[in-house]
Amino acid sequence: MPLFRPALRVLGGGALAGVLALTACAPGDNSTSSAPTASSPSAVSTDISALGDVELVVWDQEVRGSQNEALEALNAAFEDTYPNVTIKRTSQATDDLKQQVTLALGGTDVPDIVQVNNARGDMGQFVSAGQLTDLTGYAEAYGWTDRFTDSVLSKVRYSSDATTFGDGNLYGLPQTGEIVGIFYSQSKLHALGLEAPTSWDEYLTALDTAMEAGEQPMVLGNLDKWPALHVFGPLQSNFVVADDIVALGMGNAGSTWLDDGNTAAMEQFETWGSEGYFGSSPNGTDYDAAWTAFTKGTGVFLPGGSWLATDMEAVMGDDLHFITLAGLDGQVVTTGGTGIPFSIPAKAENPDVAAAYLDFITSDEAMKMIADNGGMPVNDTAELAPADGVQNDIFTAFATVSETGTLLPYLDYATPTFSDTAGQGLQEVLGGQRSAQQVLEAFEDDYSAFVGS
Amino acid sequence: MTTLPSSAPERRARRRPSAVAASRATPYLYLLPALVVYAAFMLYPLVQTANYSLYEWKGFGPATFVGAQNYLDLLADRAFHAAIWHALVLVFFYAIAPTAVGLVLASVLRRGRVRGLGIFRALIFLPQVIALVVVAVAWRHIYATDGTLNALLGALGSHSDIGWLGDADLALPAVGLIGFWLSTGLVMLILLAGMLRIPRELFEAARLDGASAVQEFFAVTLPSVRGEIATALVLTIIAALKTFDLVYMTTAGGPGTATTVPSYEVFNRAFNHKNVGSAAAVAVVLTVLVFLINAAVSRIGEEKDR
Numbered sequence: 001m002p003l004f005r006p007a008l009r010v011l012g013g014g015a016l017a018g019v020l021a022l023t024a025c026a027p028g029d030n031s032t033s034s035a036p037t038a039s040s041p042s043a044v045s046t047d048i049s050a051l052g053d054v055e056l057v058v059w060d061q062e063v064r065g066s067q068n069e070a071l072e073a074l075n076a077a078f079e080d081t082y083p084n085v086t087i088k089r090t091s092q093a094t095d096d097l098k099q100q101v102t103l104a105l106g107g108t109d110v111p112d113i114v115q116v117n118n119a120r121g122d123m124g125q126f127v128s129a130g131q132l133t134d135l136t137g138y139a140e141a142y143g144w145t146d147r148f149t150d151s152v153l154s155k156v157r158y159s160s161d162a163t164t165f166g167d168g169n170l171y172g173l174p175q176t177g178e179i180v181g182i183f184y185s186q187s188k189l190h191a192l193g194l195e196a197p198t199s200w201d202e203y204l205t206a207l208d209t210a211m212e213a214g215e216q217p218m219v220l221g222n223l224d225k226w227p228a229l230h231v232f233g234p235l236q237s238n239f240v241v242a243d244d245i246v247a248l249g250m251g252n253a254g255s256t257w258l259d260d261g262n263t264a265a266m267e268q269f270e271t272w273g274s275e276g277y278f279g280s281s282p283n284g285t286d287y288d289a290a291w292t293a294f295t296k297g298t299g300v301f302l303p304g305g306s307w308l309a310t311d312m313e314a315v316m317g318d319d320l321h322f323i324t325l326a327g328l329d330g331q332v333v334t335t336g337g338t339g340i341p342f343s344i345p346a347k348a349e350n351p352d353v354a355a356a357y358l359d360f361i362t363s364d365e366a367m368k369m370i371a372d373n374g375g376m377p378v379n380d381t382a383e384l385a386p387a388d389g390v391q392n393d394i395f396t397a398f399a400t401v402s403e404t405g406t407l408l409p410y411l412d413y414a415t416p417t418f419s420d421t422a423g424q425g426l427q428e429v430l431g432g433q434r435s436a437q438q439v440l441e442a443f444e445d446d447y448s449a450f451v452g453s
Numbered sequence: 454m455t456t457l458p459s460s461a462p463e464r465r466a467r468r469r470p471s472a473v474a475a476s477r478a479t480p481y482l483y484l485l486p487a488l489v490v491y492a493a494f495m496l497y498p499l500v501q502t503a504n505y506s507l508y509e510w511k512g513f514g515p516a517t518f519v520g521a522q523n524y525l526d527l528l529a530d531r532a533f534h535a536a537i538w539h540a541l542v543l544v545f546f547y548a549i550a551p552t553a554v555g556l557v558l559a560s561v562l563r564r565g566r567v568r569g570l571g572i573f574r575a576l577i578f579l580p581q582v583i584a585l586v587v588v589a590v591a592w593r594h595i596y597a598t599d600g601t602l603n604a605l606l607g608a609l610g611s612h613s614d615i616g617w618l619g620d621a622d623l624a625l626p627a628v629g630l631i632g633f634w635l636s637t638g639l640v641m642l643i644l645l646a647g648m649l650r651i652p653r654e655l656f657e658a659a660r661l662d663g664a665s666a667v668q669e670f671f672a673v674t675l676p677s678v679r680g681e682i683a684t685a686l687v688l689t690i691i692a693a694l695k696t697f698d699l700v701y702m703t704t705a706g707g708p709g710t711a712t713t714v715p716s717y718e719v720f721n722r723a724f725n726h727k728n729v730g731s732a733a734a735v736a737v738v739l740t741v742l743v744f745l746i747n748a749a750v751s752r753i754g755e756e757k758d759r
Contacts, residue, residue, distance in 0.1 A: 027504065
């Protein structure tokens with residue numbers, strides 16, 4: 001049965017000749033290798049009505065119920081305000097849009113508005129390739145720097161060559177906010193005779209008390225690798241000053257993973273793993289299964305993101321609460337950020353209209369509309385907070401952190417490969433396959449290789 | 454009537470074929486439509502991938518020609534070596550173990566003349582019919598800390614809350630076991646078809662010579678189904694080496710890097726690391742590996758056939 005003989009012959013004859021013939025043509029679009037600074041518009045116009053009939057092409061990933069409704073309402077309102085503009089909207093799931101944007105931005109037929117993830121692997125790469133419009137001129141014209149807090153805007157700022165993240169030109173605007181903190185069950189704490197922790201010391205003590213009482217102190221479902229980043233991020237702020245974490249998390253030079261603070265944080269995380277603070281097998285537990293188990297009474301605390309609140313509140317009601325704790329420098333700092341920002345591609349046909357649209361969907365009225373639809377707006381969060389319940393905790397915490405503290409970047413923002421490095425490393429520390437020190441060295445290798453290049 | 458036998462070849466020799474029919478290119482002309490489609494959707498992407506592997510490229514923007522550098526990097530790349538090793542472990546679970554078990558099952562079924570054989574076959578074949586994504590989701594539940602497997606162990610009297618997919622030592626065998634479950638039915642079916650084709654007289658002769666069931670298996674059954682074994686191995690080894698969806702859906706290569714496989718590395722490098730050149734190099738190496746191993750397996754099957 002010579003199943004593979006003919007195939008091998010074809011491969012050997014035709015294909016290899018083809019390979020040789022094709023090696024002369026390089027993949028990719030060589031014409032985009034021009035200077036990235038060419039992406040800033042020369043003249044800014046805010047007079048949209050004078051532009052004649054315009055079709056504004058918008059690509060977004062707001063497919064979930066509340067977000068979708070808010071954006072639909074905003075689009076309709078925008079068209080009412082500017083009857084000469086028609087919005088052509090394409091909406092798809094986050095991952096699908098992400099893959100498509102990479103391909104689309106290199107081409108010639110680009111949308112006017114597109115949502116681009118903040119991370120260096122996405123927005124950073126596009127900035128360095130000169131594929132996104134620098135919005136600084138529009139920000140001045142529309143007063144965006146007054147509307148948004150610095151902590152939020154820093155998540156959409158890159159230098160024009162993308163070597164610096166967090167400072168420099170503006171490449172997008174977010175509509176919503178998100179924050180990572182610690183959920184707890186009031187009744188569980190009460191049964192253990194505990195008060196809600198207000199500092200990291202109190203939190204660590206509460207965990208020990210829960211452990212001694214035979215409860216599982218924390219719940220974590222880390223089968224998909226990334227959830228552990230949302231536990232380690234806030235924990236790190238108890239041991240490392242915010243500025244250093246920001247440098248590490250945004251892949252900027254000037255910090256290191258191999259200092260005492262990070263070592264202490266990683267060792268604490270290691271201890272939690274080896275002594276079973278997350279139960280018998282956090283790495284073998286599904287993310288959704290973990291928070292579902294929490295709502296049914298497993299564990300005392302659940303470190304996690306604000307996006308879980310709506311679903312958990314539906315089960316736990318008033319029993320569910322959310323806290324963030326002050327970091328090493330006394331201010332409330334925690335991992336968090338913005339929803340995926342809306343950017344204007346460098347080759348967009350109607351950048352002025354696109355900028356007006358950005359202004360419109362991030363206005364005060366828009367923020368209210370998002371809150372009314374159940375989302376967490378990135379601005380005016382404290383004023384728009386629901387009167388009570390866990391959402392009140394979360395809105396208040398986000399306002400406090402973004403206005404007076406520091407929103408720490410997600411650790412996977414750092415380098416194009418850091419989501420992989422961090423996800424693997426934290427799993428291995430939790431499972432005891434590698435020591436805290438070994439994992440920190442892997443983090444440092446990734447960070448320094450990127451910063452050094 | 455005497456003229457008939459000789460007239461046929463004569464007539465054939467007399468009628469001269471037209472120039473078109475005589476041309477050696479004619480058969481290829483018939484193949485052309487299929488070949489064009491095949492070339493456009495199979496060969497061209499293959500060649501493109503090989504081409505990409507010679508560049509350093511993010512998937513957009515300019516690309517830099519680096520020659521064989523991506524391949525040289527793989528030589529020292531421990532993540533890649535680990536992935537290859539994991540794929541070879543999966544070959545055991547996907548191909549070798551199912552073939553061994555499938556042989557036993559098939560010969561039992563052949564001898565036993567089981568009632569309702571058709572239903573039994575359909576049931577065993579069922580895993581082949583279900584989409585792999587569904588299979589993965591189902592097994593995630595089975596392997597969960599509060600899942601079916603632990604519940605089963607609990608019912609047997611030993612309390613268990615192992616997170617099977619989250620344990621560095623157990624995760625790869627756990628994924629492999631799903632592959633075993635997937636492959637065994639297919640392998641058994643192929644082998645059973647082969648065994649049912651063996652003339653009954655051979656078994657009768659063996660029995661008259663006083664052969665036991667085991668002797669009969671090694672003397673008659675096994676040699677007769679060598680071709681089927683080779684086919685089954687080729688199919689399942691390919692499935693093992695190119696496993697992607699199962700790993701992506703169950704463990705995403707974790708915990709740590711305990712279950713990474715070459716196909717997962719291709720995806721991870723291309724879409725997460727935006728390192729298309731390295732991803733393409735892994736893809737090319739994987740393709741060559743699949744071809745070599747299977748060429749070897751089918752060569753062995755072929756030689757034994759003679």
